[in-house]
Amino acid sequence: TTGSAWFDMPKTEMTDEVKRDLQVLKMRHILDRKRHYKKMGKRPDPKYFQIGTIIESPTEFFSARINKKDRKQTIVDELMASDELKQYYKRKHTEVQERTNSGGKKHYKKLKAQRQWAK
Numbered sequence: 001t002t003g004s005a006w007f008d009m010p011k012t013e014m015t016d017e018v019k020r021d022l023q024v025l026k027m028r029h030i031l032d033r034k035r036h037y038k039k040m041g042k043r044p045d046p047k048y049f050q051i052g053t054i055i056e057s058p059t060e061f062f063s064a065r066i067n068k069k070d071r072k073q074t075i076v077d078e079l080m081a082s083d084e085l086k087q088y089y090k091r092k093h094t095e096v097q098e099r100t101n102s103g104g105k106k107h108y109k110k111l112k113a114q115r116q117w118a119k
Contacts, residue, residue, distance in 0.1 A: 002048045009048050021051070021075045031079065 001008045012018065024031070026040045056065050072078040079085055101107055 006048070009050065011047055012049055012051075014045070017074050017076075018051070019045075024075050024079065031085070 001010055022045050029035075029037045029039075070078075070081070072081055
């Protein structure tokens, strides 16, 4: 445990779901492109942490809440359920793939096939 200064917080078991959630939190600057976060760098995962659920008070207005049917078990599940975010990630992934494949063998063959005089 962390000791009495930190309320004897136990060491969290690192399951695959927890590892994925921590990885998503490290890459949160990619998820919300309109918001800027402090860099996490190559900081190792924390040994002592807790994951919880935020319970909204009845005084909060409804637009600030997530509907019960839209709530998921983990952060990754919530992100994958959003169609808008899926489309954005897919588009960005294809852009990166095009950028990295440019100048490769496929790119060269495609350019060669486009030549009119080579046929």
